[in-house]
Amino acid sequence: MMKVKVGQEIPELVKHPTPRQLVQYAGAQGDFYEIHYDQAYAKSVGLPGVILHGLLKAAFLGQLLTDWLGDEATLKTFEVSYRGVDMPGHPYRCRGRVTKVGGDDVELEVWGEDEGGKRTTIGTATVQLAR
Amino acid sequence: MTTTAWVIDKIKTRIGVDGPEVTALVEAGHVTRFAEAIGDPNPRWTKEAPPTFLVALAPVSVHMSDAEEFGTGWLNGGNRFEYFAPVMIGDQITAKGRVVDVYDKAGSSGNLLFIVFETDYTNQRGTLVARLRGTMIRR
Numbered sequence: 634m635m636k637v638k639v640g641q642e643i644p645e646l647v648k649h650p651t652p653r654q655l656v657q658y659a660g661a662q663g664d665f666y667e668i669h670y671d672q673a674y675a676k677s678v679g680l681p682g683v684i685l686h687g688l689l690k691a692a693f694l695g696q697l698l699t700d701w702l703g704d705e706a707t708l709k710t711f712e713v714s715y716r717g718v719d720m721p722g723h724p725y726r727c728r729g730r731v732t733k734v735g736g737d738d739v740e741l742e743v744w745g746e747d748e749g750g751k752r753t754t755i756g757t758a759t760v761q762l763a764r
Numbered sequence: 765m766t767t768t769a770w771v772i773d774k775i776k777t778r779i780g781v782d783g784p785e786v787t788a789l790v791e792a793g794h795v796t797r798f799a800e801a802i803g804d805p806n807p808r809w810t811k812e813a814p815p816t817f818l819v820a821l822a823p824v825s826v827h828m829s830d831a832e833e834f835g836t837g838w839l840n841g842g843n844r845f846e847y848f849a850p851v852m853i854g855d856q857i858t859a860k861g862r863v864v865d866v867y868d869k870a871g872s873s874g875n876l877l878f879i880v881f882e883t884d885y886t887n888q889r890g891t892l893v894a895r896l897r898g899t900m901i902r903r
Contacts, residue, residue, distance in 0.1 A: 648803060661794075661801035662820045666838065678837035687840030688819050692802040695815035699806060707847070708815055714842035756842075 635705040635762055637739050639731055643701040646727040648693050650685055655721055658689045684718040690725065690754045694743050697727040698758055706739070706760045713743070717753035724748055729758070737762040768868035768875040771834045771902075775866040775879060786822035787858045794820065795853055813851040818885050819843075822859035824898050831902050834877055841878065841899035849893045856888035864897070877902035 655669045667674035668684055675683045691713045698708055719725055726746045733740035738761055745754035790813055798817050799809040806814075851857065865880035878901055885894045 654801065654803065657797075657801040661798040663823075668837065680837075688816060688843065689802065691843055692804070692814065692816045696802065696804040696806070699804075699808070699815060704808075710844070710846050711815055712842070712844040715840055 637731055637734055637762070639734055641731045643697070643729040643731070643741070645729075646693065646697040646700060648725045648727065650689070650719070650721045650723075650725055652683065652721045655683060655685065655689070658686055658692075662686070662688060664688070680718065682720055684720055685725070687713075687715040687754075690715065690719065690745050691756075693725060693727050694729075694745060694754065694756060697729055697743060698741075698760070701729070702760060704763070706762045708758065709738075709761050710759045711756070712758070713754050713756035715754055717747070717751060719745075719747055719753050732757075737764065766833045768834055768877045771831055771877060772866050772868060774830050775863060778863050779865065781862060783861045785858050785860050787856060788821045790817075790821070790851060790853050790855045790857060792853045811853055813853070813855075815845060815847070816843075818845075818851065818857070818859070818883075818894055818896060821857055821885075822861075822883070824861065824881060824883055824896060831877060831879055831900075835902040837903055839901040839903060841901045843899075844897040846895045846897075847893070848895075849887070849891050851885070851887070851893050855893075857893070858886045860884050860886070871903065874903075 659665055659669050669686055672682055729741045729743040732742050741758045743756045744752045747753050795813050798820050861883035864882045867878050868875045881898045883896045887893050
């Protein structure tokens with residue numbers, strides 16, 4: 634069984650999103666909002682350029698969790714809040730830490746950082762360990 | 765100029781009212797394309813859908829046109845997923861969404877409009893598999 638303790642950091646996941654990936658994700662999700670692939674449009678609405686989909690960053694953090702959990706635990710809740718924009722061409726570092734352990738239930742904080750270490754996405758997750 | 769108050773009053777009348785149901789099959793090819801798009805090679809996604817896949821099955825927000833009378837752009841404020849049962853390839857998922865809250869907040873360059881959506885996902889056996897809450901921001 635998985636050993637989990639409060640304060641433990643889970644293995645990080647570094648993603649390298651590209652404009653191509655944003656287009657791929659737009660197609661896979663069916664979200665064709667122009668701010669994710671049209672530079673001129675993104676700038677026209679006050680953004681620095683095309684930005685990552687919030688839900689793509691959520692997917693990265695979902696991968697961080699499922700990579701760690703394997704088949705030894707089940708994801709019960711997963712919540713993210715987008716605090717800043719991220720642009721393709723820059724690494725996106727996903728991290729997480731155990732905040733509470735009660736029996737089979739484990740709570741974590743998860744976050745995504747830009748290359749300057751700023752947490753542009755923050756969130757929490759609860760998981761249930763397999764008996 | 766359209767104010768947030770005017771848009772809020774309009775959207776408030778829809779709080780709690782279910783939008784149209786959308787039913788979709790969880791197709792292997794779609795899940796594969798989604799897993800490739802997020803860059804997640806986990807072999808588990810040949811049988812099961814990854815945690816955020818449900819957002820690709822049906823639109824996650826409703827009543828957007830009213831909100832678009834205010835501001836110039838949308839931002840995603842956050843998402844909360846609650847999972848009750850796994851979503852497997854071959855499942856037939858029905859999504860039913862609604863607005864659950866609308867409010868404004870003063871931002872650095874004027875008011876921001878917040879709309880909170882909730883979507884319930886039920887499988888072909890009638891089991892509630894997940895619930896998604898999302899906050900969309902109009903600025």
